[in-house]
Amino acid sequence: MTQRADIHDSHSPLVEVRDLNFSIAGRPIYRGVNLDIERGKVTAIMGPSGSGKTTLLRLIGGQWRASQGQVLFDGEDVARQSQRRLFDIRKRMGMLFQSGALLSDLSVFDNVAFPLREHTDLPGELVRDIVLMKLQAVGLRNARDLYPAELSGGMARRVALARSIALDPDMVMYDEPFSGQDPISMGVLLRLIRQLNDALGLTSIVVSHDVNETLGIADYVYVIADSEIVDHGTPDELRQSDSEWVDQFLHARADGPVPFHYPGQSYRDDLLTSAR
Amino acid sequence: MKSGLAQLGYTALDWLAELGRSVLFLLRIIAALPMLGRKPRLLVEQVYSVGVLSLVIVVVSGLFVGMVLALSGYRALVQFGASNALGTSVALVVIRELGPVVTGLLFAGRAGSAVAAEIGLMKATDQLSGMEMMAVDPLRRVVAPRFVAGIIALPLLTAIFSVMAIGAGGGYFVGVTLLGVDASAYWHGIQSSVGIGDIIDMFIKAGTFGAIVTWVAVFEGYYAAPTSEGVSRATTNTVVIASLAILGANLILTAMLFSGG
Numbered sequence: 001m002t003q004r005a006d007i008h009d010s011h012s013p014l015v016e017v018r019d020l021n022f023s024i025a026g027r028p029i030y031r032g033v034n035l036d037i038e039r040g041k042v043t044a045i046m047g048p049s050g051s052g053k054t055t056l057l058r059l060i061g062g063q064w065r066a067s068q069g070q071v072l073f074d075g076e077d078v079a080r081q082s083q084r085r086l087f088d089i090r091k092r093m094g095m096l097f098q099s100g101a102l103l104s105d106l107s108v109f110d111n112v113a114f115p116l117r118e119h120t121d122l123p124g125e126l127v128r129d130i131v132l133m134k135l136q137a138v139g140l141r142n143a144r145d146l147y148p149a150e151l152s153g154g155m156a157r158r159v160a161l162a163r164s165i166a167l168d169p170d171m172v173m174y175d176e177p178f179s180g181q182d183p184i185s186m187g188v189l190l191r192l193i194r195q196l197n198d199a200l201g202l203t204s205i206v207v208s209h210d211v212n213e214t215l216g217i218a219d220y221v222y223v224i225a226d227s228e229i230v231d232h233g234t235p236d237e238l239r240q241s242d243s244e245w246v247d248q249f250l251h252a253r254a255d256g257p258v259p260f261h262y263p264g265q266s267y268r269d270d271l272l273t274s275a276r
Numbered sequence: 277m278k279s280g281l282a283q284l285g286y287t288a289l290d291w292l293a294e295l296g297r298s299v300l301f302l303l304r305i306i307a308a309l310p311m312l313g314r315k316p317r318l319l320v321e322q323v324y325s326v327g328v329l330s331l332v333i334v335v336v337s338g339l340f341v342g343m344v345l346a347l348s349g350y351r352a353l354v355q356f357g358a359s360n361a362l363g364t365s366v367a368l369v370v371i372r373e374l375g376p377v378v379t380g381l382l383f384a385g386r387a388g389s390a391v392a393a394e395i396g397l398m399k400a401t402d403q404l405s406g407m408e409m410m411a412v413d414p415l416r417r418v419v420a421p422r423f424v425a426g427i428i429a430l431p432l433l434t435a436i437f438s439v440m441a442i443g444a445g446g447g448y449f450v451g452v453t454l455l456g457v458d459a460s461a462y463w464h465g466i467q468s469s470v471g472i473g474d475i476i477d478m479f480i481k482a483g484t485f486g487a488i489v490t491w492v493a494v495f496e497g498y499y500a501a502p503t504s505e506g507v508s509r510a511t512t513n514t515v516v517i518a519s520l521a522i523l524g525a526n527l528i529l530t531a532m533l534f535s536g537g
Contacts, residue, residue: 061409087411094409101406104398115410118417163410 014039014074014171014203015060021068022052022059029055031227033069037171042197042204044214047224048249048258053207054098056224057173060205061095062086074170091119094164094172098179100156102148102163108135109144112163119167134162138192154185161192171203172196178210186210190217211250215239223249225257298495305423305494308416318421319428326387326422326490327429331436333386334379338437341378342446345369349447350455362457363465366447371470371478375438377526380485383430384518388493391422392514395497396507404498419494426490427483434482442466477533484529485522492518 015037022030029052037043045053058064059071062078070077073089081089102111112131116122122130135141138158148156157177164172174193178186194217197204208214215221215235222232223246230245231238238246248256261267312319349365395418398404404414440446451457493514500510 058405063405063408083413087413090409090411095406097402097406097409099402101402103403103406104401115412118410118412160406 011039012075013037015205016072017056017060017069018072019069020059020066020071022055022064022066024055028227030066033224033227033229035222035229035232037203037205038220039203040197040201041219042194042206042217044218044221045205045207045224046209046211046214046221046249047230049209051224052227053209053224054175057095057175057205057207060173061090061093091115091167092170094167094169096157096160096164096172096174096177098176100148100153100160102151102156102160104148106147107144108140108146108148108151108159111148111159112144112166115163115166130166131162134166135159137165137196138162139188152185154181154188157181157185157189158192161189161196165196165200165202168200169202171205174204174206174208176208177206178208178213186213193217209249211252225249297499298491301495301498302491304415305420305491308413308420309424311413311416312420312424318417319424322421322425323429326383326391326425327433330383330386330429330433333382334433334437335440337378337382338440339446341374341437342366342370342441342443342448343450345374345441346447346450346455350451350457359455359457360461361465362447362451363442363462364469365465366451367442367466367470368474370438370441370447371474373526373530375434375441376478376481376485377522379434379437379482380430380489380522380526381519383426383433383486384489384492384515384522387426387429388489388514388518389511391426391490391493392497392500392510393507395419395422395494396500396502396510399498399500400502400504400507414498419498422494423487423490426486426493428486430486430489431479431482434478438478477529480533481526481529484525488521488525489514489518492521 013036017033017035020030020033021028033056045056047053055064059066060073060078062071062081065079071079073093076085076089078086078089102108103114106114109131112134113127116127116130120127132141132144135144138161140155140158140162143151143155143159148159151159161172177189177193181189190213193204193206196202206214206218215238218235220232221235221238223230223238223243225245231241231243233241239250241247241250245257247253248258254260265273345366346362349362349369350359353359353361353365395404398414398418404418407414407417442448448459448462452459452462496510496514496517497507500506
């Protein structure tokens with residue numbers, strides 16, 4: 001499984017997106033996007049709602065295929081792999097969905113044990129120990145007998161985080177991990193993402209539109225808008241950016257390149273039309 | 277007129293495309309079946325879910341259908357002095373037709389809709405995507421066990437339905453206990469008219485209907501729009517399509533299986 005990964009240069013980016021073009025139902029989501037996800041770093045993908053941030057994670061995970069361009073994971077084009085090979089690649093990725101995506105008929109313990117039971121032949125006692133260690137890492141060891149319906153939103157995401165690192169992946173992708181969280185849950189998730197990344201030697205991709213929180217933990221940031229990367233750099237570099245997009249996004253301005261009014265007929269023309 | 281014809285053509289093309297997609301989906305399920313041998317527990321859980329949990333509705337319906345058949349059959353037979361043939365008429369109608377068909381329709385309403393809703397909700401809440409990202413194929417883990425469970429459960433439920441309809445609580449109770457038909461004549465009529473071939477044909481029909489119901493249910497659930505409306509439509513479609521398919525398949529199977537008898 002790791003043979004090709006070993007051959008690939010360990011100093012090169014873990015994920016390379018090259019000239020990516022992607023459309024949904026004729027609407028372009030990406031036009032010629034290029035970006036690199038460096039190993040061992042927390043890379044944030046930011047941008048307004050509907051700018052295709054989650055789509056990027058699905059393209060990296062091989063769930064969707066780009067119409068043009070390449071998405072390389074450790075040197076391998078994820079869109080051109082057999083299902084068996086793609087599944088081998090996915091074992092090296094963890095993904096935290098916005099909804100948590102916990103299996104609703106399994107307990108917290110069984111959810112975290114799920115990938116271990118599916119992909120390993122480890123004895124039950126060892127699976128139990130690993131699951132308890134993962135749950136301990138996210139502070140929910142004593143919630144192992146609860147079911148997803150009994151968890152708060154923040155707890156569900158922490159369980160999903162424990163599950164996403166169950167197989168000790170190389171990379172974890174976080175899809176809007178902070179949305180809808182109270183300040184305490186948000187603080188816990190922020191700390192966990194940074195600590196797990198550093199302690200486990202992970203590579204993390206955080207898709208979010210929570211500006212201050214994400215800039216606080218990210219090593220590098222890409223801002224996506226209007227189907228393109230409009231700017232990228234370290235959090236400090238972005239704060240100094242002169243891009244109108246970045247300015248509107250970072251300072252939460254109501255109007256700018258992303259207009260307050262949905263584009264269409266002018267207000268004046270609309271009123272005159274109804275007067276006639 | 278022209279646009280009406282064009283619309284009809286588009287509808288027919290959409291229907292054909294959907295049919296083709298469902299056949300391809302069935303082939304993918306069949307390809308995933310060998311993997312089921314490694315996790316038989318998944319199959320046992322689903323047989324319990326679609327089979328055991330459907331027992332109450334099947335048992336109660338079997339009793340009522342048997343009682344009604346005995347009542348209406350007695351009224352017709354007694355005019356010709358043939359009330360002793362009541363057992364024969366109830367047994368043949370139940371085993372050849374009503375058993376598999378009514379149980380299939382009940383199964384579509386009880387288990388088919390539940391399977392479609394469950395898979396549709398799993399899709400809407402990203403559980404299927406989550407499995408894919410954990411390198412677990414939802415076809416193997418979620419769809420294949422439910423498909424096979426239907427093929428196993430429906431013949432067993434049909435046998436239970438038939439026993440209930442013909443036996444002590446259903447047709448026998450009304451015919452013998454209430455209407456006074458001779459008990460030995462009732463049982464002898466069944467014994468002499470129902471052959472092992474009828475029982476085998478009943479199981480063939482029920483197995484086919486089980487495959488139809490779960491095929492429709494898993495397809496509708498898997499391709500449901502990930503919204504509450506989409507899940508609702510998937511469950512409705514499952515019941516409607518599976519019920520019509522059962523009735524159509526029953527006609528074809530009856531023509532094939534019983535044409536010689």
